[in-house]
Amino acid sequence: MLKIQNVSKVYRVGGQDFIALHNINLEIEDGAFMSFVGPSGSGKTTLLNLIGGLDSPTSGEVVFNGFHLNEMSRDQLAVLRRENIGFIFQSYNLLPVYSVYENILFPLLLNKQKESQVRDKVMALVEKVGLSAEANKKPAELSGGQCQRVAIARALVKDPLLVLADEPTANLDVENSHHILEMMRTLNQETQAAFIFSTHDEKVTRFVNREVALEDGYVKSDKVKQPNGELI
Amino acid sequence: MILDMAFKNLIRQGMRSLLNVLVTALIIIAIIFALSLLNGFQAQALRNMSTTDVAGGHYRVPGFDILTPTEWEDLTLPVPQALRHLPHSEKAEVLVQQGQLFPNRRLFPVQLRGINIDQSLLDLPLHTLKNGRMEIGETIPVVLGKQMAKKAHLTVGDTVVLKWRDKFGAVDALDVRVMDVAPMINPRIDEGVVWMRLDHLRQITQRAGEVTWVAVKRPVGPVAGFEFQTVENLMADLLTLLKHDRRNTRILWFFLIALAGISVFNTQILNVFKRQKEIGTLMALGMTSKKIIRLFSLEGILTALMAIVAAAVLGVPFFIWFQGVGFDISHLSETGFPVREKIFLDIKMAEVVYSTLVTVGIMVLMSWLPVRKVARLEPTQALRGRAIT
């Protein structure tokens, strides 16, 4: 589903080149449930942004579902994201003027669906993330955990092929993080959407099927969960 | 969907959008008010000029110029045949001569203006002269305008020496009695003017049957020996002044619109700056830059539309109230404008529509300009809130 080939990302900072990613090669299969781990500054966010077409690599290429992202225009990338990729952010990034229900509905409206035809679907998802009672509340009235559940529902409502989550649990306490990860894993199994999240949270390790460790822009290790539950 | 979002975003900004709506609405009202007041003022000035002096034009002795008093004596002629038969409601015979008043022994040069007392073409407060005697006795009855009376320190009942020269150059003098001090809405027939009966002025200057001009209701074609001065000619100086006023109003206009524009421009810059993360999120969700620009512009356009509604809601009652009380400009009586009463608005629909459209157009432009840069925004930078600093 996703091929990352010889991808490098160089930032120019104060006249000097700073290499955030060195020649990354990864292949990610459909329905994956994996994480990028590594210390701060290791390049996790940068890599996620490249995968999501929010940014373009300095060299190398990202191929998503047969689309060569380098060759696409900004608007084409926007359409690709709109239809196929869900985003979950560390700070939730919900639309403040919209209610829980409207926030989750929003990606469908962007995809030109009629509200009347998708209302049930959205409500079902609201229920699935346990926010039926909060459906009409605004983000400002919700707790962090509730916000992140809205964000997950928003990412999944359009049945994407891929969900990218940049440190989705960083702003949450242990219990909420646990909940969120549990929920993502369940949804991953139900929807077959691939999940890639970045984290430097060790607790996450036991949830994922694959863990790619980054350090200073290099892939340090790439472990896959074995039948006995260990990552090797 | 975008409309719904834009609307909700506006509501969320609460006070700021309300202020923008109010400022824009007030500016629309102010512009329409200024234009309409000027219209009203002009209409009244022109009307006053025409009802008190100009009428439908003057048949004048060729070469006569009200600004050259030394020539007045030479420029009189008998009423031409062609105008004699016109009824009193369609012509007013006027004779203009130089004179000198001596209030308190000071010399006060004046314009002696004799007008046929039976005329009803011009609207002049001269009824006290009409009932006076035909023959001149010990004093000549005259009427002064308020401004003139004030300058010459004269009041009703006063007598004062008047000197003049007759047709043959002989200087003569007699007392005049101020029969009335009347409000003249047109300063040109007030300051420096002594009004008397035409027959009296003719008699004392030995110019039986002569006039300087004949004001007519409408032109009656060429009249031998006389030249016709059109209304436009006679009001040329006033029209020039008014044109100047128009230009000043336009400058005001420009400033007001610039003000409204800046306030919306500023709000939009703040919007784009403060809402970078939101813009980044919208981009991540797959909204194209074009659509995001449209969304933000729409917020500005909605502001402008709400301003129109607000302008109507606030403006209509205000204008109705204003038309009830009018605007007292009697304090302007020192100026040369022939308006001394209350003035009212003369609201021209075309101007209302035009002003509103221009204001809204500028608002829309100002909403769009700062938002344009969203198109060049890097989604990752916007998400980090670092794209614009």
Ligand SMILES: Nc1ncnc2c1ncn2[C@@H]1O[C@H](COP(=O)(O)OP(=O)(O)OP(=O)(O)O)[C@@H](O)[C@H]1O
């Ligand atoms: N726009 C940019 N301009 C310059 N340097 C950047 C930019 N974005 C990221 N970097 C640099 O690239 C490196 C990788 O950044 P990145 O955000 O991918 O790290 P990360 O692994 O996500 O870190 P964290 O865990 O703190 O989120 C960092 O050293 C960062 O300073």
Ligand SMILES: [Mg+2]
């Ligand atoms: Mg990061």
